[in-house]
Amino acid sequence: MTNDLSMTNYLIAPAIMTGLGFSFALILAVAYRYLKVAEDPRIEETEALLPGSNCGACGEPGCRAFAEKLVAGQTSPGHCTVASPEIVDAVAALLDVDAGGRERRIARLHCAGGKAQAYQIAEYRGFESCRAASVVSGGGKGCAWGCLGLADCKIACGLDAIAMNANGLPVVDPVKCTACGDCVDACPRDLFELVPESHHLFVQCSTPLAGDIALSLCTAACDACGRCAADAAPGLVRMEDNRPRVDYAAGGPARPEATFRCPTGAIQWVSGKQFQAQPRIPARRGG
Incomplete structure (x- = not known):
């Protein structure tokens, strides 16, 4: 039982x-x-037209999310700064909307102090990472605000838009760059900035020091002389915390003349790949 x-x-x-x-x-x-x-069903069709890079330059986590926003009428096709004009027009035609858009942005580095310019005060032999070096000893560079040169930004860039040059500085390829922001997040010293492609006047120094103190750490440092602010269009460049700030909204137009009397090359007119500052010419300091 x-x-x-x-x-x-x-x-x-x-x-x-x-x-x-x-x-x-x-x-x-x-x-x-x-x-x-x-x-x-237009979401699938729109996504199929987009580049598929999922780079985040449009402000969305991927092309699928961007397609959903497009179909919902919450953004415009031109906000995909990676897509070619033909792709933008095709998406606009599919959804019967205005292409709209915004200016393409690229990443720029606020430092020109490579191996030839920045003074070394120690030899770093730790883990090959900018973030690790910044925690341990600053990588051995005397300037505590400059690029560490250990390529965290290059590694983080999934589009191969950053290469390290012989001077130990990252160089951004404006053709490949999508302004995804990965290099901004990877840099422990916040040296990268996403700027509109048409902004050619760019400060390549981040030190808050001035005069000979700044130059004792790096020959490409800004010495806060203020010549760039004096030579630029009214309001375009102003000095803050011993550094020139370029404000396109406050003044303009921007012209290369603002860089001509810079004694160190800390402010540059960048029209293609970002390049390092020219060597400092002491004779200019009197002008």
């Missing part, structure tokens, strides 16, 4: 679980049938 009861219990439990499973499956099937929200 006892054995019969035990066998019955063994059979009842699976039967109950199976019944519950079928019940929940039925409820889910009915809910899916009557409560599902149909997806706009």
Whole structure:
């Protein structure tokens, strides 16, 4: 008798679980049938037209999310700064909207102090990482604000838009750069900035020091002489914390003349790949 009861219990439990499973499956099937929200087929079509790089330059986590925003009318095709004009026009035609858009942005580095300019005060032999070096000893460079040159930005760039030059500085390829911001996040000294491609006047120094103190750490450092601010269009360049700040919204137009009297090359007119500052010419300091 006892054995019969035990066998019955063994059979009842699976039967109950199976019944519950079928019940929940039925409820889910009915809910899916009557409560599902149909997806706009244009999302798939729009995503297929986009570059598929999922770079985040548009401000969305990927091309799928951007396509959803486009179909919902919450953004415009031109906000994909990676897409060619033909792709932008194709998306606009598909959705019957204005292409719109914004100016393409690229990453720029606020430092020109490579191996030939920045003085070394120690030899770093730790883990080959800018973030690790910044925590341990600053990588051995005397300037505590400059590029460490250990290529965290290059490694973080999934589009191969950054290369390290012979001077130990990262060089951004403006053709490949999508302004995704990975290099901004990777740099422990916040030296990268995403700027509009048309902003050619750029300060390549981040030290808050001035005069000979700044130059004792790096020959390409800004010595806070203020000549660039004096030579630029009114309001375009102003001195803050011993550094020139270029403000395109406050003044303009920007012209290369603002760089001509810089004694160290800390402010440059960058029109292609970012290049290092020219060697300091002491004779200019009197001008």
